[in-house]
Amino acid sequence: MDTRQLQAFCEVVERKSFSQAAERLGVTQPAVSLQVRSLEKRLGTQLLDRSGRRVEPTEAGLRLYRGAQRLLQLEDELVSDISEEATGELAGTFEIGASTGPGGVVLAQLLCQFADAHPQIHVALSVFDTQTVVDRVADRSLQLGVVGAAPRHRGVEYEPFFHDTVVLACPPGHAFAGRTITLDDLQGETLIVMQDGAGVRQMIDDELARAGRPLRDLDVRLELGLQESVTSAVRGGYGVTFISRSSVENDLAAGTLVEARVSGLTLEREIYLVRAAGRAETRAARGFVVFAREHLT
16 A cells, blocks of 8 residues: 555544645645545545535544554654664754743753754754644654643653753742742732643642642733743743743842742652654654753763
């Protein structure tokens, strides 16, 4: 069976669109349509329902999709096994995504070191919220992801990557600075939060709910999407925020931010590596994971 036809078919099923599948594959939309029609002709059955606003697989199409995924996985593994025997330098583009916390400092430094060690590798780091990173790893737009939370998604697999501490960042001279405060102390303070979908935001939502003080009961006046926006607002004296300590280490060292801790909250978390479920990794992705493990220990 022609794996190019299967790949085109799977991309259409996953994106529910011929045009998006074509964009992902780097070919024209008519070329994708031809591949799918050829597959339907060979199998003698309709595989896709094109009558609605979105393309959906028929019952036969769903069965083919599940089998095609296994075949494509086997093809990837065979190619990967053969490539693994090559002794040449890692080369090509390594596309990795990260949420704002781990992507800001720790991962950025690792990637710079990795690129320096492998001059023929082109590293492309994209920073999104956690859910977007997970979605893009699942649809294979990214080779790997690094996120601060592990939302359920059947298309990915998680594994612990490194440990992180979240702190309550305050402006210099703030009453909380350098102290361990209570949830009651936090009740009357303006809290600045990351956007919904960020790993730190999910962690804080969960921890506050567990402690019996949900986020909605606090004085949340600002919800800012970018990590840099949140830290800038805190430096300006507009409130306090929960944020990854590693992302504000320079500010803490310079004294432009001061940390506090909150009793009753467990502000330690795992940073996770995200892989697409059931698909073989590229040599560059495997090489980076090995490199990172060596440098994070």
